[in-house]
Every structure is written in C-alpha cells, then in structure tokens.
Amino acid sequence: MNKETLDLMINSLPFLLEGVQITVMLSVIAIFASLILGLIIVLMRISDFKILSGVARFYVSFFRGTPLLTQLLVIYFGLTWLYTFSGWQAAILGLTLHFSAYISESYRASILSISKGQWEAGYSLGMNTAQVLRSIILPQAWRRSIPPVWNSLIDIVKASSLASVLAVEELTARAEQIAASNLVVFWIFLEILFMYWALTTILSIIQTYLERKLKT
Template sequence: MSEIGKVLWDALPFLLEGAKNTLLLSFFSIFGALIVGLIIALLRISKIKIAIGFAKLYVSFFRGTPLLIQLFILYFGLVSVDIQLTAWQAAYTGLILHFGAYISESLRAAILSLSKGQWEAAMSLGMNKSLIYKEIIIPQAWRRAIPPVWNSLIDIVKASSLASVITISELTYNSDQIAASSYEVLPIMLTAACIYWLFTTVLNIIQGFLEKRLSIPS
C-alpha cells in the first residue's frame, strides 16, 4: 500500500465520524429550516402589519449577512450578554435561521402563485381560512416550491462545513485535522469533497423522484 493510501486508510474512521456528524447537523437543520421557513412565509402573507414587518426584517437580516458572521455572533457574541450556546446549539440555530429565510421566500412565492379562484371556490364551500391553507394552499405550494427549496436543502449540507470554525467535529473539521497532522492535504480534502458530493447527489436523486412523483398535471 502506498504512503497516501495508508494515510487515507488510517484516516477513514475519523473521516466517517465527521461525515456522521455532518449528516446529523444537516438533517436536523433541514427539518428546522423547513418549519421556520413555512412560519415566516405565512407571516409575510398575513394581514397583520407587525407580523409582516417582523418577517421582512428577519428575511432581510439573515439573507443580507454571511452565515459565518451569524455563527460567530451566536457562539462568541452572545456570551457578552450572558447567553452561552454550545457549539452544536449555535450551529443548529445559525443554519436553521439562515436557511429558513431563503426557504420562506421560496414558499411565499409558491403560495402567491396559486390562483385566487381556489380561495374563492374553497370559501364558497364553507371552508375557513386555516382549513384552506391546510388542505389546499400549503400542499400545492410545497409541490411548486420543491426545486428552489431543495436547492436550499443542498446548500445546508454544504454550509454545515462552516460549523468547523466553532470546533464542531464534522467532516471539514476532521479533514482539516488529519491534513494538518499528515501533511497530505490534497488526498484528504479530495476525499472529503467526494463525501460531500455523495451526500448532495443523493439529495438530487430524491429531488428528481419527488418532482416526478408530485408533478402538477398540465
């Protein structure tokens, strides 16, 4: 076995441990971002001025500032006001809030793209507003929003690498540690890149399946 091959073999358990943590971080961040995105989207299209104002400010801030800065604020900055988040709490919060803003805009656009005739037809059947959202509007909006929302989900997996700067032992952090100790930067980082590529490829396959399965008849 070549020297590089031996380094990669010895590094594999550490890389897989980092990959596992990347998956955990990504999965729960995706789940949280979807929920936050839906809530903010509904606030944006509500008729309550305070809710609309809050949602606009939220989206503007989290889309207009770098995720890295947001992680620094959550992990290092909040300590000055006596709020101490663990590295994992800061990473989850940062990813959820950041990508929740992007997902909210995708969902809002999908909801607004639905014809008003559907509202009028549902109301004529005696359905209240919450039931219309639950049974008619939101299911159709999710279907229409799959491509842009899924792009955000893929971005969450890749952006989870920024959690390495707050010392979370995910794939990028572990790869950097191995590369620094073995001086084999290229093969280690290429291996890490291929693992990320595998994760995003699986998500792309799932996206294609969902788009085909949930396609809206013409």
C-alpha cells in the same frame, strides 16, 4: 500521489466517516428545523397583521443579507451575555435561522403562484382563510416549492462545513486535523469533497423521486 499519501487516505477513512455521521446529524436537524421555521415565517409574511408581516420581512432581509459565517460567529462568541451556546447549538441555530429565510421565500413564491381562483373557490365553499390555506393552497404550494426548497436543503449540507470554526467535530474539522498533522492538504480535502458530493447526490435522488411521485 505516492503510496504514503494513498495509505494515509485509506487509513483516515474511519475517522472521516465518523465526521460524516456528525455532518449528517447536524444537517438533518437543521433541515427539519428550517422547514418548520420557514413555514412559520411565510405565514407571518402573508398575514394581514402588519406587525407580523413586518417582522417577517425584516427577518428575511437580515438573514439573507448577511453572511452565514458571520452569523455563526455572532451566535457562538457574541451572545455569551445571553446564553453560552455550545458549538453544536450555535451551528444548528445559525443554519436554521439562515436557511429558513431562504426556504420561507421559496414557500412564498409557491403560494403566490397559486391562482386567485383557488382562493375564491374555497371561500365559495364557506371556508375561512385558514381553512383555504390549509386544505387547498398549501398542498399545491408544497409540490411547487420542492425544487427551490431542495436547493436550500442541499446548501445546508454543504454549509454545515462552517461548523468546523465552532469546534464541531464534523467532516471538514476532521479533515483539517488530518491535514495539519500529516501536512497533506490537497488529497485529504479532495477525499472529503467526494464525501460531500455523495451526501448531496443522495438528496438530489430523493428530490427527483419526490418530483416524479408528486408530478411537479
């Protein structure tokens, strides 16, 4: 690395940090939306209503079985007949739809890991299925689901870089602009790799804290 490249990396920091803010905003919105939609999907999946269960199965199969990048492109370019999504809207919708499928499966595995005796104990107390699920099963399943769900949350942060193809001015898109205008590719992208690493490390620290707090 020469002095000119080092100066470029230093001078680019404010511009890149603005991209970090956009990446964080995009990721946070997608994370909360995915957690909520994932819960809805798993409740449909374990439902006794075959139609709801079948829709949930198809949803999980489709969004886990197709590439996220292709999904984003279909939403942004292919659904203009239905609604013209902005880059932000398409990125959030695509990330949410994709990762809620994975999160719902993490929820489902955690729910299935709860012994049948827990359900039977709730029924013996006069609870109905919804009450048992809400008061007994979900609190335990939530604790057990933290490790796999958190992996998906970290993946959301990393996958937010794909929003660059939708003209969203997030971290990767800004790095591409700098690299293209200055013909410095390796060092600029190495710089943002460490920024993504910092973001995912923060999430990992939060995960460790929650696991210790909840003794998972």
